Amino acid sequence: MPSTRVCFAVLLIVCVSVAPVAGQSDDYEITLGEEVDIPERTLDTDSGEFTVSVAGRYAEGDTVDVSTSGPGGTSYAVRLFDSQEYLRASRYPEEDGNVQFSLSRYDPGTYAIVITPESNADEILAIKPLVIYGYTVSHTTPNETAVDSTLTIEFSLDRVSGEVEEPPASVEVTLGNDSTSLTTEATRTSDLNYTAKIDVDPLSPGDYRLYTGIQRDNTVYGYQELIGVNTYQVSVVESTATETPTETPTATQTQTPSTTTSGSGATQEPGAPAAGTQTTASATTATMSPATTTRITSPNSTQAVTSTTSPITTAESNVDEDPTRAPTASSQPTTSASPGSEAGSSTPVNTPVLPDGGMFVLGIVAVALLSRLR
Incomplete structure (x- = not known):
């Protein structure tokens, strides 16, 4: 039997159902055993336009079960065309309209199941794409x-x-x-x-x-x-409005130097000695030595010489002395009667303060002078 080539102006490889358009008959329908939904497309053929939204999906070697329907009492053919638009097989259904095609000799690609009149393979009455998947x-x-x-x-x-x-x-x-x-x-x-x-x-x-x-x-x-x-x-x-949680600021503890007020009310700054640390300023005790007056009377003169030793004040301190501190010289005022003055009058004279034991020496000198005057 010579091969027949059916020409389609535009055929979408994957179709779904065959919907009648101009040139398409509502009386014919094709249903495949394995179908998938595809985007709806309109195919333009020499026989008119066909809208498809379903395609057959099969593996290599599968058998395709085809159910068809047409006007009562009308004979038609069910044909299989390959991707090159060549006729590969034809079946003539009985009254139930069911036929089968074996795909054992077909490679993966796009094919078409078509209903045509028995005597004219070029006139398309219904069409459904079929994909053998790889x-x-x-x-x-x-x-x-x-x-x-x-x-x-x-x-x-x-x-x-x-x-x-x-x-x-x-x-x-x-x-x-x-x-x-x-x-x-x-x-x-x-x-x-x-x-x-x-x-x-x-x-x-x-x-x-x-x-x-x-x-x-x-x-x-x-x-x-x-x-x-x-x-x-x-x-x-629908979008669900999601409330975005508001982040609560977290308090961060920052250590700040603080001042401390002592029990006396004084404010202690950072770096100062801790409150409760006692700084003691020792009391100073002043010791007064009694002033000593020595009266010297000359046998040949009525003039008296009076030597007065002023009190010596010694400061005692409980504060530890700094061993590196130089000793401080101190002087106390001394009152001495000058010649020519009235007896009993005195004139302040600055005399050096005697060291410890000086009074004893001074006494010996005084006794010696008295002895000589006698």
Whole structure:
């Protein structure tokens, strides 16, 4: 049987359900045994436009169970086309509309299950994409995020087929639902680890599908061919106002030099002797030596000479003497009667203070003088 090539103006590699558009019949429907949700796309073919939002997802060697439906009493064919848009297999369903395709001879990539009239393989009545995957996806992405946040997407790929290149040409992620979607390309961080960021601010609270498409550097039906597809659910929730705790200032104890007031009322400055330390100034006792007056009368003269020794004051102190301090000479005033003055009058004369024992010597001198006068 000669191969037939079906031409599609634009076919998105991953589709979901077939929704009727201009040229599409509401009477035909395709359901695959293993399907995943994908971002809604509109395919433009020679037979008209088809909106798809579901795609089949299978591994190499799997068997595809296909359920179809069409107008009662109408015969049609179910066909499998490859990524090069070549017809690879055809099935003719019985009354129940169920058929199977074995994928044992197909490499990873993007295919299409199509309903056509039995006699015309180029006229498309319904279409559903099918992906034979060469990569699987493992997510560590949070499954919940706030409406005004940025979702950080993190996942790793696992290569499960030797027929796909490593790493893949590109990886695309889309967060959305049936009405809204946000798409960006993921960045490979190391080996087969990827990350991406999506600002979810445009989205309303609700549940969304996070779609991951692993792509080969090959164009199929106008788009890069898929060699892996995965969906992951993320909930967008209202922001919860979190009260930021106010940090209470902590009192820090700073040691400040203090002054101490002694019992007497005096203020003690830092560095001064501690309160209670007694500084003693010893009392000084003054000792007065009695003044000694010596009267000398000459036999030949009525003039008397009076020698007066003034009192000697000796200061006693309990204060320890400084051994390095030089002795201090002291003098006491001495009163002596001068010749020519009246008897009994006296004239102060400064005489040196005699050392200890001086009075005794002075007495001997006085006695000697008296003896000579006699």
